[in-house]
Amino acid sequence: MAATNGPAFEQPASFAFDADSEAELATIVARYPAGKQASAVIPALYIVQKQMKRDTGSAWVPLKGMDAVGARLGMPPIRVYEVATFYFMFNMKPIGKFHLQVCTTTPCWLRGSDAVTAACQHATGIKNFGETSADGIFTMTEVECLGACVNAPILQVDDDFYEDMDAGKVEALLAALRRGERPPAGSMTGRQTSAPEGGPTTLLFAPEA
């Protein structure tokens, strides 16, 4: 299949930073010395993505948003497009209400990411990575290592990590999301941070003073 880089999706006619975004942008741009504002391009693109989530319910970066970032940071538009398309954390097309990001890198895969993927597909009706469910609620993408291998497999929903997943937990999580609930993020087996399964095996008691 031929790859197509380029704005192939229906784009909003305009984009302007709202008050919240402006406030956030001001603090980020202020971190860099004069003339080096281009360094703020990645956080600025995140601001665009978050604002789109607030405004439209779908977290993505439209073309006009990238142009707005370029204009604000004094960058030619193409330099912003290069950055935005390089990182898969920026969605270049509209996504569903919830963004299911399945880590399929080796540790997660060994620990059952295939089952997580299958459960997501079963629960949402999505067939392939990169697609959005027919009801527009879920988008499922495949991501590279999320850096939480100890608690593999991981399903990242928007910005939250749901760890120690299996098929049943995925189904339950997605059902909760559908109901409008937001279960607490973290290990779904209840383990404490990255402690071994079943509880700590060392440092069981504090040394005597």
Added chain:
Amino acid sequence: MPKVTIDGIVVEVAAGSTILQAAEQAGIEIPRFCYHERLSIAGNCRMCLVEVEKTPPKPIASCGYPVADGMVVHTDSPMVRKGRRGVMEFLLINHPLDCPICDQGGECDLQDQAMGFGADHSRYDENKRAVPDKNLGPLVKTSMNRCIHCTRCIRFITEVAGVPDLGATARGEHMEVGTYVEKALGSELSGNIIDLCPVGALTSKPYAFVARPWELQKVDSIDVLDAVGTNIRIDARGTEVLRILPRINEDVNEEWLGDKSRFALDGLKRRRLDRPWVRENGKLRAATWDQAFDAIATKLKGLSGDRIGAIAGDLVDAESVLALKDLLASLGSTNVDCRQDGARLDASRRDFYCFNTSIAGIEEADAILIVGSNPRKEAPVLNARIRKAWAASGLPVAVIGSETDLTYPVLHLGTGPSVLTDLHSGSNAFATILANAKKPMIIVGQGALARPDGTAILAAAWRLAAHVGALSFDWHGFNILHTAAGRVGALDLGFVPGPNGKGVDAMLDGGLDLLWLLGADGFDSARIAAGTFVVYQGHHGDAGAQRADVILPGAAYTEKSGTYVNTEGRAQRGFKAVYPPGEAREDWTILRAFSAIIGKTLPYDTIEALRARMEQINPVFGRVGFMPRFGCSDHTGPAGDPSVLSDAPLVSTVPNYYATDPISRASPTMAACIEAQSQPALAAE
């Protein structure tokens, strides 16, 4: 300076050089795709691998690896060969095997280096990746499957052209070079990415599937579509010019060429005058040379010299200008002028009308003031040099005239010439910058001179140059930027009205009975008074030919051997690539033939004799290709009162880069460029 041993050859190179540069100095060629000496170093093709002793045992990319004293480098060891073979195998994984239908075939770096360094087969059995082609406008054709991601085009457009339109989007296997949002490239230098592309991903759209490089006859010449005097190579097959490429000349164009000069060549085949014409009863009738000459001779009979005049156009070679001047002199006329746009150029001293700093000298400047010129449109290659100087030193550039994007930041001081007075009196802040600069440059464009107060502006600019210290014994910072390739040569030969001679305005306003136009199309031909008998000698049926009573078909610059003096005052010679069409002849021979008919035979039978006479008149023509730089010790300015400036805003004389002369106006490719320019998002097709 560090000493490096490369394949047993010891070379001493400048500190900070890379291994690749050191190897070049040692005469050893290292294969490369992404490295280019005029662009920043990217180091992403990995073809230039070498082995360096006492480093970790792995091949090193020599293009980005700085030398150190005592370094021992091997460029042909088994490790290097294996490494390069591996890189080549990777590059070819996704490269289509379409060399037989690829326009780059025969002059392709990938093809050559695959032969030299690659393996004889590939181990890759899977499908190759497919990339959709991009539409970059009417000049550059893309075939993106062939792209090897060297990013030379991206770096050129960003760094040299200063119009950052191209980029690499997405990553890894999905990386694509393009504009992301489809649009035509907005640079006047975009054609150079075709030359830079080491593979066939970017090729010339008008030249697509036209010829193979080994079929072409290559002739060195000089470009005449602007006044930079870009060194070009004309590639011709039979009677047709098929392609124009730049030649390297560090002093003039480095290795770049403007799009108009590269692509307007299809204008050479259209609207050509290929036979003489004579007007009878108000209509032009095809004629023979004898009939045409007779018509002029009849008209000339009994005319006194002061009723005869000649205007030379923008594309003329110095040889024909001199022949025409001599012809008019033999008829007793001094009514000659080469300033058809009415530019108030002062021909009395050479540095009043030359780009005295020289183009290479721009890089030494530390402040530039541009008056009434848009160098990006008038001389894109020269503008790239200003941008290069700005990129290297961040020198301040100020503009008096229209506010436009010159590809580098400029300080816009105002639109009217009165700013020159403010700068002289010191009431403008930029005056301090100019005065503090050690090597300031003032560039005066034709937009400042081709207007009624042009003489005053010229005088005011000179006065300012003298005032801010731009004129000293070792630095000449006063510059005229011309737009016509033939202008400086004609001025050097004194093709301006002699004593009591008439200038362009007086000639057009009915001061003449016979007007000889030598390729002069740069004014509204309706201005020529009704009773004037007009002879048009030239190669295109443009404005001048429409008004003509007799048309003498001449040769275009590709069809004659000619000398051109560029805006710097550098005489350069171009050679004949093809024969003129039909009955058209080289221009100086037409004038020589006519002179014999009226019994005023010009004293030269060969072009060598004519050139000897040119050199006699002005020794400049004896130094072809070579231009000594002079300082300025005489501060006496050109005639003119620097205080009688009008308030009219300064505008460039080149409103549209793609249509400035008969050749580009006749070119369909240039017409497509104009269309693409007016709707950049749709970009043709």
